[in-house]
Amino acid sequence: MGRTHSNAYNRIKNFFPELEYLPILKTVCSRSEKKVKAFAEQWGYESIETDWKKVIARDDIDAIDICTPNDMHAEIAIAAAAAGKMVLCEKPLARSLDEAQKMVDAFDESGIKNMVWYNYRRLPAVTLAKNIIDTGKLGRIFHYRANFLQDWTINADIQQGGTDWRMDAAVAGSGVTGDLLAHCIDTAMWLNGAINDVSAVTETFVKERVHQLTGKMQQVGIDDACIFHCRFDNGSLGLFESTRYARGHKAMYTFEINGANGSIRWDLHDLNRLEFFDHADDSKVRGWRTIHVTDGDQPYMNKWWVPGLSIGYEHSFIHQIADFLKSIETGESFSPSFKDALETQKVCEAVIDSANTRSWKDTHVDWTEN
Amino acid sequence: MGRTHSNAYNRIKNFFPELEYLPILKTVCSRSEKKVKAFAEQWGYESIETDWKKVIARDDIDAIDICTPNDMHAEIAIAAAAAGKMVLCEKPLARSLDEAQKMVDAFDESGIKNMVWYNYRRLPAVTLAKNIIDTGKLGRIFHYRANFLQDWTINADIQQGGTDWRMDAAVAGSGVTGDLLAHCIDTAMWLNGAINDVSAVTETFVKERVHQLTGKMQQVGIDDACIFHCRFDNGSLGLFESTRYARGHKAMYTFEINGANGSIRWDLHDLNRLEFFDHADDSKVRGWRTIHVTDGDQPYMNKWWVPGLSIGYEHSFIHQIADFLKSIETGESFSPSFKDALETQKVCEAVIDSANTRSWKDTHVDWTEN
């Protein structure tokens, strides 16, 4: 993710030159000096560090972008908050609700800006979905469904741990729930409000994998697949599924929302398109519209090319950092903040808990009593 | 459904002239003499009846096709079995597992042929899916998902009862579970084997509707929407959803199955197409294939038109009756029989039970102990 973030910082001046605050790439930090030097050269960082604590100690730095494996998020973020630095943290916020809550608390006290890289909100088609929903055009919502389907871990030779830290429960916290469903949940609650309770099932199809650090075959602790249904606070039913075992799907993140007067659906594989069904259309010629979201009057697209010309995945990161910088300029709040991401973490924790106990779980957890 | 069945019987001689046994439309029965007379004239029935018991009593009749509301299935079928008549029954088999079991028992004793109109199996694209799966080409199965989405009951002015008997729990037994999910479950178990246990949620979005017979506003007893996840006996995860509140979907029945080596998906809205992902394809040019199932070497299609020319929904009924007649000729068993439909009924019952109790339910119910 270091590349997508670095790319976003580099693009801001080109495409959002009107912003008052522009990013300056003061330093980049990683344990390997050799690798981080090359990275800094490639992406235009002014200096390098190999100890993240030194980054936090530097006076010339206002904001820290955390791209580490999940097990480092909390420690770094809390230290950064203590040092009065803004934090832009990769998702999921943390490995657990407990960690996430501490991160939120750290910033609550400091009052400093923070954000989490739930970047999909800022793909133009997804933002357009939000805009349509906010007009009330869909009417009462009955259904929300989302899935995030991949197929890259079917091969049993893939290892866990080390560079494959997403396969290691100790580092990642969970499998597809934190990695993929967290994205779906963030978008869902942004579009359709809070989730009340969940009933989930998880599965680990490949039970043992070699651990990259020990070289030994070890039990796999992550969830390879997770399905849950839920009720939203607005009375609609939700349905979520994520897996890394859906052959033929590389990164198929889709969502659909059905209201009394209209419906919307979207697929990351074709990220410039939004499908919209408007029941107000004349019944004889009513149908799902496929909107190619590339016009200047559609979200963010006045920054890019002429109508009809697509943008890509990485643009969501550029939009997010641009909006974050704008929020500093205007003093408005920015979402998704740590607090927003905490809500997603609550749902993830309830999902895992529900799967483990084979029972419904309330997501509005009071974590302090856990 | 009387029209689709009558159409199927009328088409057999035209398109399957090689069959040894051809249907003869001896009589058609309905309470209204006027209506049934017109129907008999339109569809070529030789006579009419207004009392179903008289149909069963007639010597010149070998088989009874039950197209009544669900609350009549059991009584008629059991009487027919007792009279030694074959029965072709609309789905779902019955309102409850208890009724369904009695119907199966009635035929177990008689040894007479029976079948249930789970017609979607015999759309060429669906049969092709079965053929692909049977070759083992998909490898170990990880996921099965299906949904059946409609939008026709969003309008709160739609009544329950009478001609809208599908909205009346007393007559229909359940809502979308028996009406729509039953189709999905039948196909799923045919393609992917038995379902072990389920966790479900149901919702009734419109709580009260006028009852057509009483003219009074009454509580709605059916499920407007139902979602469940499950485990199949083969270790794969299942996910099912059905609703009549998905604006923009008229009869969107889709399924998808993901195996280690390939995946398949299908959508009733485009019933002549099957999508197939074959991981054995060269990685550089690998993708989902959309197979237009209209070639002479694809299931049933040598009976119809030249390649590229579509058939419709009603053809599934023609194929089913043709296969049923062929099974009489060859003495082979026919599926879906009452026994097969009983398995679907068990899952439906477990689904409703799970939703009512908010807990996982085993589908391999020993009903006698209920």
Added chain:
Amino acid sequence: MGRTHSNAYNRIKNFFPELEYLPILKTVCSRSEKKVKAFAEQWGYESIETDWKKVIARDDIDAIDICTPNDMHAEIAIAAAAAGKMVLCEKPLARSLDEAQKMVDAFDESGIKNMVWYNYRRLPAVTLAKNIIDTGKLGRIFHYRANFLQDWTINADIQQGGTDWRMDAAVAGSGVTGDLLAHCIDTAMWLNGAINDVSAVTETFVKERVHQLTGKMQQVGIDDACIFHCRFDNGSLGLFESTRYARGHKAMYTFEINGANGSIRWDLHDLNRLEFFDHADDSKVRGWRTIHVTDGDQPYMNKWWVPGLSIGYEHSFIHQIADFLKSIETGESFSPSFKDALETQKVCEAVIDSANTRSWKDTHVDWTEN
């Protein structure tokens, strides 16, 4: 085509019982007594004939349906006209403009009803396209494009002549121009008005094929592929292409029409769908709508199943004969008549002539001076 027509006649009573005139299948004629007997049995014809002149001579026959190879159309139709019989003729009307004109003349004198089986007009989605255009909703028309792509003659072992009469120029008149483009031209002129002039190119990719009757390798006289552009009388540009060498397309007949205020497109492979772009939609959510033409308020669909359930290719024939019978009842004119088909023939003749001379050709030919 005998099967599709026979099927249509058999379906009328089932689905259009309200018609005053219903077809009675008095006789069917073919040279082979054995084959025609089996056919009559299969499709319910009351008698058989092996000499078409005897059919025309029979007093109990009101209408003749011509399903012969193209080289017999004119002779039979003219004889039928002389005998005062209605004629329903397969397309193209004739092998040449000269033949076609004589057929029209024969009926002009008699005043008897006639029609040509340009059946695609009466697929519900195509009729819906016509209805939309007739409202004027598309505004000034700029472009019309259509193609009919098949791939069945790529194999050089396919023969010409005999049962493969479509490959024999002497019998068929032309190749894809009369067989496939004629359909495209009929629809185009129905939807967008007369064609003024054309510039065409044809190609015969396989130059020699064995003739089925002589057993000898002979030069191929038909056009394997034909492309032409043209101007319609309304000022729009037209573009047409047809081939039997487009690998991967079985029967891909598509058309698209672009007007100042909207556009429409359709594909025979997905015949229940119509795509419609309405520029009047709000620009932020504007897109191509895919209309699943299966609702009761859409053309012909109140005769079939519930919304969402598809019909097939053969239904276009049923609709055409139903409309023809209705026109007898009401005394209204029926289109496409021989006269309408003559206009299509004029364009086909101009297309072939243009390709042969590598020059633009006017389609409003005064044939008598040819």
Added chain:
Amino acid sequence: MGRTHSNAYNRIKNFFPELEYLPILKTVCSRSEKKVKAFAEQWGYESIETDWKKVIARDDIDAIDICTPNDMHAEIAIAAAAAGKMVLCEKPLARSLDEAQKMVDAFDESGIKNMVWYNYRRLPAVTLAKNIIDTGKLGRIFHYRANFLQDWTINADIQQGGTDWRMDAAVAGSGVTGDLLAHCIDTAMWLNGAINDVSAVTETFVKERVHQLTGKMQQVGIDDACIFHCRFDNGSLGLFESTRYARGHKAMYTFEINGANGSIRWDLHDLNRLEFFDHADDSKVRGWRTIHVTDGDQPYMNKWWVPGLSIGYEHSFIHQIADFLKSIETGESFSPSFKDALETQKVCEAVIDSANTRSWKDTHVDWTEN
């Protein structure tokens, strides 16, 4: 186009750090000092110029990127060649074949590297199409068809001239032929070889528009739409259409190629996808594959994100400059060069000539005799 090119130069170091030669943005030139200053600041140019001749005179500059309106291409390019500078020129190469030939001649003498921005070749899906074709997998080619459909000039209030120079024949040379069809022709000849002769029609739907510079209503000289068919040297038939009057299409550039053993099609609106039909697939499960070209083993994609994540339009420019820089490093030739673009210009000229004379035109023009 200055933005897309500048973006490409800025991205090279980030995504192709291994290249020996990296672009240095020495200067940017435009007539308006104020605008060019802002542009230089935004995109990181080291200096500005307002007279292009000064740019060519500078010793610290090795290459000139020409992004001017078409009427300036020849003069600048020829001067640059004389000064020994490489040139990267926007398409079309020139307003006329005569100009284009002079540009080629200027570089023939100098032997200096040059290229033209026919960028679509280097979208990964299009490059993959080329790779498939080069394997011979499609067999003998029968058909090539392409179109480029837009709708932005339907509004008669759009002016010609000035900033709308694409609408002014004196500046642009032609309308859609040079602007859009030139892209289609470049790709076509790259994929399917030389074009032999053409037959075209053009149309100007809005005959008069206000000229931005004069403020007067003046006759429109450009072609609003252009259609042509042609024969390729390999015997296949070609079909091309372009328009700015196809309501509902913003930038729909599609091509399809049909061979004896397979077919390929692509659409710029969904630029990450390639559709491929392989006749070698088992006939029962044969269909068009939609390849989501985002895997690391597909062209250019090892430079970007993980499988399934899309790239956009602008990436084609980045790939082109990367390949150009690599060709300097390796000493290999680069295509499309001026010479390649001259071939496209010959076809464009023949197309316009054919439309004007309503006759077939040979594209292998010996321009010196014109």
